[in-house]
């Protein structure tokens with residue numbers, strides 16, 4: 001049973017009670033190992049509810065979103081043994097719940113994956129609208145459309161997302177836009193539908209492939225994950241599995257950008273270089289040396305970094321989750337960079353904070369025009385979301401002096417012990433309570 005007493009005390013991880021102090025000017029050097037992926041973990045953990053036997057998930061990152069999902073599965077009645085930073089063993093058989101508390105739903109965006117998982121498990125789900133980063137309106141219309149396409153009644157009443165169906169029947173799902181969340185949710189529900197489901201215009205992110213691999217390891221019949229057409233043949237029974245999630249693509253990218261920002265030379269071990277191709281190409285364009293190895297990437301800076309243009313796209317394009325750390329890096333690149341954020345409509349709030357450090361940035365709608373400056377100066381700043389927090393760290397690593405980053409709890413949602421990793425590479429970074 002997941003012992004809630006062991007849970008990290010809220011006051012340590014809650015927003016506003018701590019600050020991070022970062023003293024810039026240290027070139028990062030050495031080797032670091034990347035953790036398991038947040039966005040794959042938060043899809044794979046709910047998927048254990050579809051299983052008819054116990055499952056073990058390994059290589060889970062010790063992050064707030066994973067702790068939240070351990071609590072949510074426990075709330076639903078599953079037996080959860082969780083060793084933070086190691087593994088989670090889930091026995092879903094005793095779970096009888098079809099809804100979760102508003103508090104738990106609000107702790108992360110991925111709480112809405114319980115819709116697809118419970119719909120596939122027992123044909124009924126009532127989940128309060130999720131929390132997650134405030135980076136745009138983030139509607140769920142495509143999730144509901146997908147559930148309806150396989151026979152469910154699905155909607156939102158009073159801030160509660162509901163989905164219900166006696167027996168799901170496979171169908172064709174045509175997404176109006178490429179959406180990771182809706183692709184995950186429909187995959188979860190369709191696994192146990194009667195008949196075949198085809199998802200058109202599916203998301204292709206690495207975590208979609210990882211979820212399909214996990215489901216197939218339990219006996220699901222999913223083909224085409226990683227392409228824009230995913231075919232799912234429903235099955236009645238899923239057997240237990242032990243599965244290790246893939247490394248975190250966005251943590252890998254954030255560490256690569258940190259090395260570029262500090263003029264360093266690091267090797268990131270345990271990553272999947274091909275997942276990083278879009279970022280690697282952009283760093284090479286800036287004049288940063290990036291060398292792919294089997295399961296590692298070396299980032300090595302010689303000389304001035306040049307300004308570039310970046311446009312976020314769905315995978316395999318430049319990831320929106322790396323736009324914020326990258327735009328922080330570009331504030332000191334030589335020349336003017338143009339960053340276009342095509343996925344979310346409000347993902348530049350970190351630049352308001354970094355402007356306090358002397359950055360020259362203009363934001364017009366979904367475009368940021370960044371004129372590189374020779375130096376940033378330390379400043380007190382506040383993280384407004386997970387990747388904004390990462391961007392503030394990147395900027396602080398480059399700045400003269402010691403910057404303060406408030407509300408670092410956002411960063412803990414998606415990065416496992418980021419200070420330890422950066423400190424092991426020579427960064428001067430620590431956390432202290434705000435008295």
Ligand code: EPZ
Pocket residue numbers: 038039042109110133136137138139140141142143144177178179180181182203320321343344345386387414
């Ligand atoms: C997932 O969010 C990730 N979160 C995000 O990472 C990531 O930025 C995003 O995918 C894009 O890669 C998790 O995996 C938990 P979407 P998600 O559905 O699923 C619109 C991080 O920092 N849309 O692909 O919410 C939506 O508004 C987080 O780790 C609809 O219009 O993203 C957005 O503009 C932040 N209707 C676009 O699609 C819908 O029903 C892409 O959203 C669903 C989405």
